[in-house]
Every structure is written in C-alpha cells, then in structure tokens.
Amino acid sequence: MTHETGTTGAIPGASGVADTPGTPGTETAAGVESLPVAGESSRPGSAAAGVTAVIAAPVVAEKISEDRQKTTEAEDAGDTEKDTETETEPEEDRETEESDEETDEETDQKDLAEATAPGFAMTYGANMEQVDTPSTIGWTLQIENTGNTPLTGMNINNRVPESFPDPEGDADPAGVLDVGETWTFTGEFSVTQEMIDGNGVDADNRIDGNGYIDSAVTVAFAETDPQTAKASVQVIQNPDFTVTQIADSAVVDAPKTIIYTIAIENTGNLSLNDVQITAPLLEDLDGPEGDMKNPGILDVGEIWMYTGTYAATQEVIDGAGVNTYNIINNSGSIDSTVLVGFAETDVPQTAFAAVPTKLSITGDIFEKKYRHLHAFVSAKRSYTTNLYRTDNNTESCWATFITPGVWATYPSEMKRSAEIVTANASPGGLAIEP
Numbered sequence: 001m002t003h004e005t006g007t008t009g010a011i012p013g014a015s016g017v018a019d020t021p022g023t024p025g026t027e028t029a030a031g032v033e034s035l036p037v038a039g040e041s042s043r044p045g046s047a048a049a050g051v052t053a054v055i056a057a058p059v060v061a062e063k064i065s066e067d068r069q070k071t072t073e074a075e076d077a078g079d080t081e082k083d084t085e086t087e088t089e090p091e092e093d094r095e096t097e098e099s100d101e102e103t104d105e106e107t108d109q110k111d112l113a114e115a116t117a118p119g120f121a122m123t124y125g126a127n128m129e130q131v132d133t134p135s136t137i138g139w140t141l142q143i144e145n146t147g148n149t150p151l152t153g154m155n156i157n158n159r160v161p162e163s164f165p166d167p168e169g170d171a172d173p174a175g176v177l178d179v180g181e182t183w184t185f186t187g188e189f190s191v192t193q194e195m196i197d198g199n200g201v202d203a204d205n206r207i208d209g210n211g212y213i214d215s216a217v218t219v220a221f222a223e224t225d226p227q228t229a230k231a232s233v234q235v236i237q238n239p240d241f242t243v244t245q246i247a248d249s250a251v252v253d254a255p256k257t258i259i260y261t262i263a264i265e266n267t268g269n270l271s272l273n274d275v276q277i278t279a280p281l282l283e284d285l286d287g288p289e290g291d292m293k294n295p296g297i298l299d300v301g302e303i304w305m306y307t308g309t310y311a312a313t314q315e316v317i318d319g320a321g322v323n324t325y326n327i328i329n330n331s332g333s334i335d336s337t338v339l340v341g342f343a344e345t346d347v348p349q350t351a352f353a354a355v356p357t358k359l360s361i362t363g364d365i366f367e368k369k370y371r372h373l374h375a376f377v378s379a380k381r382s383y384t385t386n387l388y389r390t391d392n393n394t395e396s397c398w399a400t401f402i403t404p405g406v407w408a409t410y411p412s413e414m415k416r417s418a419e420i421v422t423a424n425a426s427p428g429g430l431a432i433e434p
C-alpha cells in the first residue's frame with residue numbers, strides 16, 4: 001500500500017520548471033536554491049520526498065555551473081581578445097601618428113620653401129667701351145634682392161678689377177641685403193702698356209690677345225646659389241711712327257762729307273719691335289740713340305736717332321748730283337732716301353733728303369739765283385774739218401763760238417735744264433774764226 005502524501009514533492013527549477021512565486025528559498029554553496037517540500041512540517045511521511053529533492057538538486061546545479069563556466073570562459077576569452085586589441089592598438093596608432101607627423105613636416109617644409117624664395121639680380125658694366133692708352137677703367141656692380149627673404153653672408157670673387165670696396169645702399173642691418181634693397185659696388189682696374197701691346201687680358205688678369213679687357217664677377221649668398229656677371233672693354237691697337245731725315249749742309253759746291261740725321265718717333269699706341277732700316281746712300285749708319293726704357297723696343301712716344309755720312313766728290317759736283325743709289329744723274333742734288341719698318345707695321349715708311357750741288361762753270365756765265373729770266377753768254381772753241389766748206393775753202397780750221405742768250409723758266413729755278421745747251425753753233429750765235 002502506498003502511502004500518499006497530500007502534495008507531491010516537486011523540485012522547483014528542475015527540468016526547466018519555474019519556481020512557485022512567493023515561495024522563499026535558500027542559496028547553497030553550489031549556487032542552487034534548496035526549497036522546502038510542501039507540507040514538510042505537518043506530515044512525517046514527507047521525508048522521503050525531501051530526500052529526493054536533495055539528491056536531484058546537485059545535478060541541476062552542476063549543469064547550471066557548467067553553463068555559467070562556459071559563459072565565463074567565453075567572456076574571459078572575449079576580454080582577452082579585447083585586451084589584446086587594446087594592447088596592439090597603441091602601436092598601430094603610434095605608427096599612424098608618426099606617419100602623420102612626417103607628412104605634416106614635409107608639408108610644412110614644402111610650404112616654407114614655397115613661402116621662402118630667395119633670389120637676386122645683378123647688373124655689371126664699365127665706364128668706357130674702348131681703351132687705347134694706359135688708363136684706369138671704372139667698373140660698377142649692382143646687386144638687387146629680388147626674392148622675398150633677406151640675404152646674408154655675401155661672397156664676391158673677382159680678379160678684374162682688383163677689389164670692390166664696401167657697397168653703397170647697405171641700410172640697417174649692415175651686411176644684410178634686405179628684400180628690394182640694391183647694393184652698388186665700384187672698382188677700378190689699371191690698364192698698362194703691356195696689356196695694350198698684348199691686345200687684352202682675360203678675367204684672371206692674364207694676357208690672352210683676344211682684343212678685350214675681360215672681367216667676371218661671381219656673387220653668392222648663404223641662402224642662394226652663386227651667379228656670375230661679365231663685362232668687357234675693347235682694346236684698340238694703332239701702331240704708327242714717323243721718320244725724318246736732314247743733312248747738315250744746305251748746298252755742296254766743293255768736295256766734302258755730308259752728315260745725315262735720321263729721327264724715328266713712335267706716334268702710335270703700341271711698342272714697336274724689330275726695326276729694319278735701309279739707307280743705300282749713307283755710310284757708317286750708327287744708332288739708335290735715345291733707346292732708354294726697353295732696349296730694342298721703340299716705346300710709345302720714344303724717339304730714336306741715327307746718323308750716317310756721305311762723301312760728295314768733285315765728280316758728283318761736276319755731274320750735278322746723284323740719286324739714292326749713288327748714281328750720277330745730273331739732278332742738281334745729292335738725294336738720300338731712308339726706308340724704315342717694324343714688326344707691328346704693315347707698310348714701311350720713307351724719309352727723303354736732298355742737298356743741292358753748285359754747278360761748275362763749263363763755258364757758261366750764268367746766274368745762280370731763283371729767277372724766271374736768266375741772261376747768259378757762252379764762249380766755245382771747237383775744231384772742224386771744214387765746217388763752212390765751199391768750193392773756194394776746203395781746209396780744216398778752228399772755230400770759236402760766242403753765244404749770248406736769255407733763259408726763261410717757270411716756276412723760278414736756279415738749275416740749268418739738262419736739255420738746254422748754251423754753248424752752241426746755232427744761228428744767233430757768233431762764230432769767231434782765228
């Protein structure tokens with residue numbers, strides 16, 4: 001016989017059964033509530049039902065505990081992932097931040113470069129276009145700040161001119177070329193005779209023969225690349241000289257030695273070298289005197305003197321003179337021609353000197369003055385083999401001729417023309433027969 005209690009001892013919460021509302025419970029160590037069996041206090045037979053409830057509770061509690069453990073593990077795993085993510089996020093963030101910082105720095109530098117644009121412009125020139133004598137060339141250099149930032153640490157490099165003094169236009173602060181400011185430098189360069197003779201120098205002040213005095217100036221600032229400005233002055237060469245020749249005798253009427261003096265002067269702007277002098281008529285040509293500065297070089301403005309001699313003989317006087325090659329030519333003068341040349345000149349120059357000879361009387365009585373009309377009378381005796389041969393006179397004889405006359409010249413002259421023979425037997429003359 002089964003003893004039934006008035007109420008069945010069901011376990012609250014078992015098998016998913018919800019707890020009876022309003023029934024108090026007690027929390028155990030396993031975390032499962034152990035509820036009292038209904039009617040436990042009035043019915044002694046309810047103990048078996050209570051035991052059943054006690055045995056069944058741990059199974060449910062274990063299940064709940066496993067579920068909660070799984071949940072806790074899952075939550076712990078999630079927290080671990082979150083922690084890992086939290087730990088890795090700062091490193092990635094730092095890399096991103098560093099990249100952003102680098103980009104910002106590059107941008108700043110680019111913006112700074114675009115905002116800062118240093119620059120300058122130069123003009124350069126000389127105070128003359130040509131030079132032909134030793135002189136001083138003035139050079140002017142202007143530097144303008146055309147950028148948008150002040151320029152410092154200027155450096156000038158040049159050889160022609162020798163140097164540039166401090167600039168004009170350098171306002172405060174000194175030594176800083178402010179934006180829009182212009183500095184003006186002036187320098188001087190001395191051109192020597194050697195440079196003109198050498199036909200110019202290069203920018204390093206070396207003779208190069210290119211026909212110019214060249215100058216180059218390089219300027220740089222701490223904030224800029226260097227710039228170079230150039231200017232030139234043309235060298236004009238004009239080699240030239242003069243030659244003169246004079247004799248110490250105004251006329252020669254008797255044998256004597258004539259002394260000729262030759263003067264050569266450098267009238268150009270070049271020193272003259274390798275003189276060549278030819279004087280066919282002269283003997284014992286000596287010189288030069290006056291070669292003082294550079295031996296063997298006829299310097300600009302210098303004068304050299306040469307001397308030579310010529311012995312005029314009676315034969316030359318009787319022959320009424322000689323040409324420059326000492327050939328008797330009846331010209332009435334002793335003629336001397338000198339030929340002079342230098343390495344720097346293309347065409348030689350000549351100098352001429354003539355010393356008149358005083359004619360000897362050869363049957364003439366003749367005035368030796370410059371006139372248009374000259375009266376004369378000639379006497380001549382000659383032998384003939386029958387000058388006036390007739391049938392009644394066939395013998396030879398001597399004849400004397402007296403010839404008066406007048407010689408007219410234009411322009412006035414004192415020398416007898418070679419074509420006029422005053423002693424003749426022409427009509428108008430008087431023949432005297434002994």
